[in-house]
Amino acid sequence: MKIAVIGMGNVGSILGRRWAEAGHEVTFGVREKSDTKTQAEAKAMKASIGTVAEAAAKAQVVVLAVPWKAVPEALAAAGNLSGKVLVDCTNPLTQDLSGLEIGTTTSAAEEVAKKAKGAKVVKIFNTTGAPNMANPKYGAVSLPMLYAGDDADAKKVAAQLAKDVGFEPVDVGPLTAARLLEPMALIWITLAIRQKWGTDFAFNLIKRPGK
Amino acid sequence: MKIAVIGMGNVGSILGRRWAEAGHEVTFGVREKSDTKTQAEAKAMKASIGTVAEAAAKAQVVVLAVPWKAVPEALAAAGNLSGKVLVDCTNPLTQDLSGLEIGTTTSAAEEVAKKAKGAKVVKIFNTTGAPNMANPKYGAVSLPMLYAGDDADAKKVAAQLAKDVGFEPVDVGPLTAARLLEPMALIWITLAIRQKWGTDFAFNLIKRPGK
Numbered sequence: 001m002k003i004a005v006i007g008m009g010n011v012g013s014i015l016g017r018r019w020a021e022a023g024h025e026v027t028f029g030v031r032e033k034s035d036t037k038t039q040a041e042a043k044a045m046k047a048s049i050g051t052v053a054e055a056a057a058k059a060q061v062v063v064l065a066v067p068w069k070a071v072p073e074a075l076a077a078a079g080n081l082s083g084k085v086l087v088d089c090t091n092p093l094t095q096d097l098s099g100l101e102i103g104t105t106t107s108a109a110e111e112v113a114k115k116a117k118g119a120k121v122v123k124i125f126n127t128t129g130a131p132n133m134a135n136p137k138y139g140a141v142s143l144p145m146l147y148a149g150d151d152a153d154a155k156k157v158a159a160q161l162a163k164d165v166g167f168e169p170v171d172v173g174p175l176t177a178a179r180l181l182e183p184m185a186l187i188w189i190t191l192a193i194r195q196k197w198g199t200d201f202a203f204n205l206i207k208r209p210g211k
Numbered sequence: 212m213k214i215a216v217i218g219m220g221n222v223g224s225i226l227g228r229r230w231a232e233a234g235h236e237v238t239f240g241v242r243e244k245s246d247t248k249t250q251a252e253a254k255a256m257k258a259s260i261g262t263v264a265e266a267a268a269k270a271q272v273v274v275l276a277v278p279w280k281a282v283p284e285a286l287a288a289a290g291n292l293s294g295k296v297l298v299d300c301t302n303p304l305t306q307d308l309s310g311l312e313i314g315t316t317t318s319a320a321e322e323v324a325k326k327a328k329g330a331k332v333v334k335i336f337n338t339t340g341a342p343n344m345a346n347p348k349y350g351a352v353s354l355p356m357l358y359a360g361d362d363a364d365a366k367k368v369a370a371q372l373a374k375d376v377g378f379e380p381v382d383v384g385p386l387t388a389a390r391l392l393e394p395m396a397l398i399w400i401t402l403a404i405r406q407k408w409g410t411d412f413a414f415n416l417i418k419r420p421g422k
Binding site: 015085103113116120126129141151157165179194209211 | 313
């Protein structure tokens with residue numbers, strides 16, 4: 001396929017290189033196509049470079065791999081994308097990577113904490129289905145149980161309760177991280193019900209072999 | 212520990228039973244403690260039952276395992292929880308399980324689709340780090356790549372591009388599911404950076420052995 005990759009950061013470079021290796025015709029859309037370093041990088045990947053508009057115009061698939069702040073400019077530069085496949089790799093991260101700039105506003109956990117004044121709220125046991133809580137051992141694997149909270153002692157208690165059930169507890173940070181854990185729960189539910197996977201599956205966290 | 216489990220649905224029952232098995236003193240907080248079926252269920256688990264207020268009053272840990280709609284009533288019934296650990300298992304799911312009632316409003320993908328009129332937007336390549344895109348094989352495991360979009364043909368193209376990189380593509384539904392995938396990306400980023408896991412880890416999706 002003819003693929004335009006807008007953005008030559010970590011994600012764009014790696015995807016473009018791998019797709020070129022797989023035989024696709026990859027063009028990076030960049031701000032300064034006369035930049036010799038950029039040209040050399042693209043050449044090393046057996047890819048072309050062009051302006052964002054040039055890359056997008058000839059592509060069937062346009063890949064948006066720029067920082068969130070650069071999205072409006074990149075899309076404006078790309079011009080008319082009607083009918084094209086637009087692969088969106090962006091995340092609207094805040095600059096300190098602590099949250100999302102758009103899309104999230106609160107969480108059940110934060111609302112619970114507002115109502116239960118003084119309680120040490122920990123978000124946990126929400127990201128997977130009850131059948132996995134009944135048996136969180138998948139062979140030799142203890143499923144991870146992600147949790148978030150603001151009180152260190154309460155988090156220790158909750159983590160121990162997860163271990164008592166057979167989970168491997170995983171700390172994801174302050175209670176605002178419930179804004180991440182509740183949507184993750186819905187991914188599991190969506191796969192289980194809408195995508196008809198049933199309930200005998202789970203998210204696991206794995207380390208790269210040898211690391 | 213003395214644990215009050217508010218709610219005897221799937222999640223509350225299973226957690227309460229397992230904690231009782233692990234040696235904790237579990238009391239289920241219920242609306243009708245005189246219900247004989249509920250009493251029998253609790254007894255079979257070696258747990259007690261009481262009103263929500265009774266269960267909460269004597270507990271060090273209060274576990275909120277009720278449907279989202281029942282949270283205000285449950286917390287009101289529980290009374291003062293100041294200083295207690297409050298384990299929040301709730302998810303603010305819409306009744307049809309298609310979304311979250313609170314907490315999410317939009318996504319980068321939906322904003323991109325608004326700007327790129329007519330483009331067939333697919334959310335993909337956002338839930339894991341660039342090092343995993345450079346090498347999505349963890350030994351024999353091909354990492355999953357979750358994606359969402361509204362155009363079936365565009366999704367097929369995106370799924371193939373994920374395969375071309377070495378991922379196992381996983382369809383999570385319509386483009387609004389980007390509201391789930393973008394927070395999930397931030398879980399990975401949070402573990403990698405704030406929790407100092409580095410980048411040699413990934414979410415995997417696994418099936419229960421024998422299923």
